[in-house]
Amino acid sequence: MTPAHWLFGDQLGPHFLTPGDDGPDRDAAVLLVEARSVFRRRRFHRAKAHLVLSAMRHRAAELGDRAHYIRADTYREGLRAAADDGLTDDGVTVHHPTSHAALRFVRSLDGVDVLAPRGFLVPRPDFDAWADGLGGKRLRQEDFYRWVRRGHDLLMDGGDPAGGRWNHDHDNRETPPKKARTLGAPAPYRPREDAIDEEVRNDLDRWERDGEVTFVGRDGPRRFPASRREALAALRRFVEHRLGGFGAYEDAMLTADPVMSHSLLSSSLNLGLLHPAECVEAAEDAWRAGDAPINSVEGFVRQIAGWREYVWHLYWYFGDAYRDSNTLGHHAPLPDWFLDLDADAVTARCLATTLAQVRDTGWTHHIPRLMLLGSHALQQGWDPRAVTDWFHRCFVDGYDWVMLPNVVGMSQYADGGRMTTKPYTSGGAYVHRMSDLCSGCAYRPTDRTGERACPFTAGYWAFLHRHRRRLAGNNRMSQAVRGLDRLGDLDALLRQARERGDSPP
CATH class of the missing domain: 3.40.50.620 (HUPs)
Incomplete structure (x- = not known):
């Protein structure tokens, strides 16, 4: 049988x-x-x-x-x-x-x-035993990442981390090169469409015409691998030509260069076309051969063996009820301009640029997701369950297990700190420092009120004010909360925020 x-x-x-x-x-x-x-x-x-x-x-x-x-x-x-x-x-x-x-x-x-599940490095029972063994302590991603590195002998020299450090984040937060429109990285792998793609597109067109389904965003040409052969070609292209420049600028954003040196492999991993082991092993081999620096390789390995594995296991460990987490009590609905990916309705250049990237490709890298799209949703008090669903639907690499911890836990801080130690949001100064997106914008990152008030700067202070009591006890946020007392224009800022409501920023 x-x-x-x-x-x-x-x-x-x-x-x-x-x-x-x-x-x-x-x-x-x-x-x-x-x-x-x-x-x-x-x-x-x-x-x-x-x-x-x-x-x-x-x-x-x-x-x-x-x-x-x-x-x-x-x-x-x-x-x-x-x-x-x-x-x-x-x-x-x-x-x-x-x-x-x-x-x-x-x-x-x-x-x-x-x-049993496949497509991940760590079996679920092993993670559960690791997490249970912490005896109620916070499940820190850094601790998990080091445990995975040791257990799978990834980037290790005996019992020590290769390159002498576990974490090279300090070297991977460079601001974008001044006056550069692009990073100048070699182009990523792009597939060629075939008869199967044409058949799929015709079917989707027919379903829409018949009123069976509706979609959002634009389609074509296909930008991400749809076969094992294409996925392997994309992995080779990244490791051989783009990995070396990945690390330093992985948190930077450039208007004309949305992909920078990112791998674009997340959709292939999440479709199961690639196994995480072959990705991290290829990166380590590149470092050991002298073809890529340790900060780039470690940053890439951490994304897959650290963060991706961590998110997968937290999804199951926290259980299905985790999706209803809403510690901050955010219940505002997502506005139509956001749901429809209507980038043309948005004045703020950073948000309009990012929303257009999602509209046109179904993808942006992790910093626009977290510090622009997610940060704006958090500042506006949008319902975290609706935000999670939006990310699930609108990103080519979005699945329930991917987006639930990433959005509820990290982006929206809706779990009250089970996953991260602080809310990830900022004012316009961060966007200005890490990108060229503020250049030519109708708003100024330094302005909190007035016609040119940056929606992120104003939104940041309004968010802190709204949750002042809770965040004052967070040692990573207490100093920022105390800064509210130094704002002479706080009342005007809050009044302006109320008047703007959910209008496009």
Whole structure:
């Protein structure tokens, strides 16, 4: 008896079909179910819908006769179609899905055996044991990262961190080069579309015409890998040509250079096209060969072996109720201009530029996400659950497990500090220091009130005032809170904030 093996749309790499004690049979038929209902539940970014469907169909084409690609209205309908064809007579196996809802669903099905998760470095029981062993202490990402480095012998020289330090953050916070329009990095890998992409785009066009689904954002040409071959090419391109310049400017922003030296590999990792081990090992090999500096390599390794693993495990460790965290009591709805990615409605150059990048590509790097989009949402008091959903829908690398901890915990501080030690928000001075986005803006980063008041500067002080009592007891925020007492224009600032309401900044 050989159960068929079901691949979700984010389980598309070869490691999801590798036989083993907790893996599918080598000869198992492979099921891929394209459920249209997924795109009716949320108003996804059009480029994201295209990428996911293109990746699924490319995987089916790679597997040839072994794959059974079923297009259906729902997953249940697709599985019934597979049963009608006799494909599931001997049962079905599926690797642990990546969301609470999907896990509940597969566990509710008869004849489906849920196997252990794949696509991550640390098994869930190992993380749980590590976290439980802390005895209630804060689950600090830095401690977890060092534990992973030791356990997987990543960037280690014996028992010591390679290069003499665990963390090279100090070297990776450079401001952008003065008067430079771009960083001058070699171009990232870009795929070429094929007949499968054309088929997907035609299907999406038809669904929209028929009123079955609606999307947000723009689509085409496809910018991110949709196959294993493309993902490996993107990884090689990054390691050989872009990794060396990654570290120093990983927190910087330039208007004309949205990708800087970032890897653009997050969507490939989150589709399962790449395994994190092959990414971090390739980066370490580059350092040991003298082809990339330690600060760049360590920064990249920390993003994957540290932060990505940490977020995955916190998603499960905190449980599904974590999504309802709202310690700050933020309940304001997201305004239409933000929901529609209407960058043209926004005056603030930094926010308009970032929103346009999301509209046009479904992607920005981590600093615009955290310190522009997320920071503005936090300052405005938008509902963290709605903000999480927006990031999930609008980013090509966005999945529930990715965005729930990143947005609820880090970006919106809605968990009250379970994940981070302080809210991540700032005034316009930070944006001005780390980018060229303030140049030519209608607002001034130094102005708190008046026609040229920077919405981030005013928003920062209004946020501190609103949560003064809570934040005064935070040793990383207390000094900033005390600064409220030195503002002679605080009343005017708060009055102006009320008058602006949720108008585009």
